[in-house]
Amino acid sequence: MMTFLDTILADVREEVAASKRRRTPADIRSMCADAPPARDFAGALKGRFGLIAEVKERSPSVGPMRPENVADAVSVYSESPAVRAVSVLTNERHFGMDIMRLGTIRKTVPQPVLRKDFFLDEYQIREARAFGADAILLMANVLDASRLTGFHELALELGMEALFEVHTRDEIAMLPGSARLVGINSRKFKSTTGFVGEGGSSQADFSLDTSAFALASSLPAGVIRVAESGITPESIDEVREAFQAALVGTSLLRDPRGIRTCLADFETRIGG
Numbered sequence: 001m002m003t004f005l006d007t008i009l010a011d012v013r014e015e016v017a018a019s020k021r022r023r024t025p026a027d028i029r030s031m032c033a034d035a036p037p038a039r040d041f042a043g044a045l046k047g048r049f050g051l052i053a054e055v056k057e058r059s060p061s062v063g064p065m066r067p068e069n070v071a072d073a074v075s076v077y078s079e080s081p082a083v084r085a086v087s088v089l090t091n092e093r094h095f096g097m098d099i100m101r102l103g104t105i106r107k108t109v110p111q112p113v114l115r116k117d118f119f120l121d122e123y124q125i126r127e128a129r130a131f132g133a134d135a136i137l138l139m140a141n142v143l144d145a146s147r148l149t150g151f152h153e154l155a156l157e158l159g160m161e162a163l164f165e166v167h168t169r170d171e172i173a174m175l176p177g178s179a180r181l182v183g184i185n186s187r188k189f190k191s192t193t194g195f196v197g198e199g200g201s202s203q204a205d206f207s208l209d210t211s212a213f214a215l216a217s218s219l220p221a222g223v224i225r226v227a228e229s230g231i232t233p234e235s236i237d238e239v240r241e242a243f244q245a246a247l248v249g250t251s252l253l254r255d256p257r258g259i260r261t262c263l264a265d266f267e268t269r270i271g272g
Contacts, residue, residue: 004060005141005142008060008091008094008118009118009142011091011093011094012117012118012120015091015092015093016121016124019123019124019127020123023127025123025126028123028126028127029126031131032126032129032130032158035131035132036106036132037159038112038129038133038135038158038159038160038161039111039112039113040112040134040161041085041112041114041134041135041160041161041163042161042224044085044112045084045181045224045244045245046224046244048271049243049244049245049246049270050082050083050084050085050244050245050270051082051083051084051245051246051248051270052083052085052087052114052226052245052246052248053073053077053080053083053085053086053087053249053252054087054088054089054116054247054248054249054250054252055070055073055074055077055086055087055088055089055105055249055253056070056088056089056095056096056249056253057089057095057096057097058094058095058096059094059095059249059250060094060095061187061250062250062254065253065254066253066254066255066256066259068259069252069253069254069255069258069259070253072259072260073252073253073259074086074105074108074109075108076259076260076263077109077111077263078108078109078111080263080267081267082263082266082267082270084111084245085111085112085113085114085134085135085245086105086109086111086114087116087137087247087249088102088105088106088113088114088115088116089116089117090102090115090116090117091117099115099127099131100131102128102132102133103131103132106132106133106134107132112134112135113132113133113135114133114134114135114137114163115128115131115135115136117136117137118139118142119137119138119139119142119143119151120142120143122154124136125155125158125160126154126158128160129158129160133160134160134161135155135160135162135181136151136155136160136161136162136163137162137163137165137183138155138162138163138164138165139165140165140166140167140171140172140175141166141167141168141171145174145176148164148174148175148176149176149178152164152176152178152179153178156178161180161181162181163182163183163226164179164181164182164183165182165183165184165185165228166182166184167184167185167212168212169215169218172215172218172219172220175220177220180223180224181224182219182220182224182225182226183225183226183227183228183247184212184213184216184219184225184226184227184228184243185212185228185229186209186210186211186212186213186227186228186230187209187228187229187230188209210230210235210238213227213238213239213243216243217242224244224245225243225245226243226244226246226247227239227243227246227247228246228247229247231246231247231251232251233262233265233266233268236266236269236270237269240270
């Protein structure tokens with residue numbers, strides 16, 4: 001039986017093929033040469049605990065974000081001392097945004113920008129840099145050890161950093177020795193349940209297993225540790241001791257009080 005991750009990856013391959021038809025690899029290489037210098041993503045996460053705040057229109061696990069929160073996200077993140085970096089989803093079918101949106105956001109926010117997507121092809125890495133990304137996400141449940149290393153080397157060659165994402169001890173063992181940032185994602189993408197799909201909506205997120213955060217102690221010494229998914233202002237203290245940053249999206253973008261109020265709660269708990 002196909003997992004939800006299998007479904008996403010099949011769609012990603014179609015999106016990459018369509019992107020190559022719109023902008024050839026040669027076009028992307030030319031755009032990379034004209035892209036603004038990359039900002040220091042790893043450096044932004046050193047020191048005090050902070051957030052990687054996300055922008056997305058929807059999530060396959062819970063459905064649409066609040067439009068007013070999405071609309072305000074960029075300006076609110078730009079002003080926040082707690083937001084060390086901004087994550088932008090570029091998977092159009094399942095998260096509602098594309099690479100063009102990343103380019104627009106990168107020109108607006110002062111923080112480094114992470115392109116968060118399901119990377120399967122070197123083209124996507126060059127495309128990320130062409131549109132101004134400062135870092136990319138590399139998922140150990142999508143790539144084998146060889147491609148994790150090779151994709152990281154290409155990202156570094158282009159001036160970017162990579163945030164490696166893991167879910168299990170076996171995936172931690174796949175990390176290259178060059179890894180500087182590692183995120184533990186509590187979302188169970190390799191599952192057939194817990195996702196409402198493109199047209200659904202859910203108040204609760206059933207795709208999470210936050211016990212995965214206990215793997216922080218198994219990460220390589222010296223890496224910057226990032227907690228990903230399922231984090232709210234009320235639960236932030238549970239990850240602060242073991243991690244240097246938290247990637248937060250849904251709790252900010254779906255808060256009925258507004259994104260500014262939710263982010264203020266995070267700032268109060270982590271000390272701004």
